[in-house]
Amino acid sequence: MRVDLGTNTDEIAVVSTTPWDSYLIHRRIWTYPPNAIVGPTLFKIPAEEIFFFVIQTYNTSILYLLASKPTLHTIYLSNESLRHRSRKLRTRRWLGVSLLIALILFGTGLVIRGAEGLYLGLIIVWAGPFILLLWSLSYQLLLGLPKSNTVLPILLPTFYLWAVDTIALRRGTWVIESGTKLGVHLWAGLDLEEAFFFVVTNTLIVFGLVAFDNALAILDAFPDLFSTVPPLPSPLLLVKALFVSTTRYDQNRIIGLEEAFRRLWRKSRSFYLASGFFQGRLRLDLIILYSFCRVADDLVDEASSGVEARHWISKLTEFLDICYATNPDKLQRRSDFITHTFPAKTHSSLLLLPTELLSPTPLYDLVKGFETDLAFSSDATFPIQDEQTLQIYSSRVAGTVAELCLELAFYHSREQTTDEQRRKIIQSGGWMGIALQYVNISRDIAVDAKNGRVYLPTNWLDSVDLRAEDVLQDPIGSGVEALRQQLLDKAMGIYNEAKSAIERLPSESRAPMRVAVESYVEIGRVLQEGRYKLKAGRATVPKIRRLRVAWAALRKG
Secondary structure, eight states: OOTTHHHHHHHHHHHHHHHHHHHHHHTTSEEOOGGGSOSOEETTEEHHHHHHHHHHHHHHHHHHHHHHTTOOGGGGOOOTTSHHHHHHHHHHHHHHHHHHHHHHHHHHHHHHHOGGGHHHHHHHHHHHHHHHHHHHHHHHHHHHSOHHHHHHHHHHHHHHHHHHHHHHHHHTSSEEOGGGSOOOEEETTEEHHHHHHHHHHHHHHHHHHHHHHHHHHHHHHOTTTOSOOOSSOOHHHHHHHHTSOGGGSOHHHHHHHHHHHHHHHHHOHHHHHHHTTOOHHHHHHHHHHHHHHHHHHHHHHTOSSHHHHHHHHHHHHHHHHHHTOOOTTHHHHHHHHHHHHSOGGGHHHHHHOOGGGSOHHHHHHHHHHHHHHHHTTSTTOOOOOSHHHHHHHHIIIIIHHHHHHHHHHHHTOOSOOOHHHHHHHHHHHHHHHHHHHHHHHHHTHHHHHHTTOOOSOHHHHHHTTOOHHHHHHOTTSHHHHHHHHHHHHHHHHHHHHHGGGGGGSOHHHHHHHHHHHHHHHHHHHHHHHTOOEEETTEEEOOHHHHHHHHHHHHHTO
């Protein structure tokens, strides 16, 4: 959806700028020496100038899209009926409106007066109303987004164009007539009006892109307001979304999505990177699913005792029973049960989990997997006795999650697939989840040992004359390293068998899912190479290498 955005903004830029530029040339506010242009014109605008409209818009749009790729725009929306959230936001909104109106009036005065301030006034009068409109429609995101999403895509192209324009003006490629400019220079060769023009045009481009993302965020975030969203929303639907009153926003859903997204960012760099390549409601549901799995795992892992951990496993099972019951009042029962049973920090993940889109079996199996983790709390108990036990455990805690992710991918796709095709692909996804869990276990041997856990099969340890207790004492010994490599070989074998299923996924989720898998498998490759840095006891993939892997995965289509 956002891939075609650069082309759309190019078209808008040409249409909106052409009349204004033509007027300036007709008024001889700026001129082009005949020997500096190739010849063809449109309404007296040289072909080079029209090309400039396109290339500036495209470059700034690409920079914005790259900078905002990881951003989840939904979490910057806000219901302004809530006093504690609205007062500061409204103040800043109306301050911006007031400043822009004052600027437009100032520009109008310059135009009416004519003479030296005419060029500057025409820039303001042309661009000011557009900027005012875009600010009024998307001020929440413009104020809330990281500066890397807004200020950077404005300033970086602006500095570049200032340098290029200075060279062009010094060479006489075009000329600003002295009677219409103030005669003030940012530096030698660059008129103030030209410097201001590039700031304004890049601001227009970025504000327009933010407004587009604002509309998409509203469409995606609130199924109650927009039950279905087409892959390419019409301009009318985008405008309709922007005009939805902020008082109708579901603030609890926004907060829940924000908590889920922050949790993903803190807990998994690989899946955080991959999440940015999913789009629309699929991305939101996948983030919520990850958050639920993380929260459920933490309830059991962070329990103060085995008794408490078993309590949470029981309550998670009861939660699923309520979700999949056929009672007409199950939504209210679910909400009440969550509120009165679970810690407050878990509420949003449990409430937002889209169980109506997910099969119950993988979720129940996921909870069963926690029981294996709990078995480690028993004295001298190491439940992973052999490879089959390891495979069952990995299937429950990771294979199930992969299957659930694929169920969401198919639900949100408009491509037609048969039930048999889906079954086979989801089955392969389960195997891929097992492979990724093997990588996870291989990476975390030392961390798990600190927690009294050894996931290497006991019969594997026997083969190298080790006991689980030996791993707890020395998790980086040569014998352990040999078993790590053995487990990684198993992981890579399963990965190689299952990865072809990625190419049979719906087109909109194929490349993002490939990024998710390859980003995590790269951890295994780094471990196999033996050259890695540790962070919190875990092997990490350097950021540049992760980006290269993600780019290579995307290029496959």
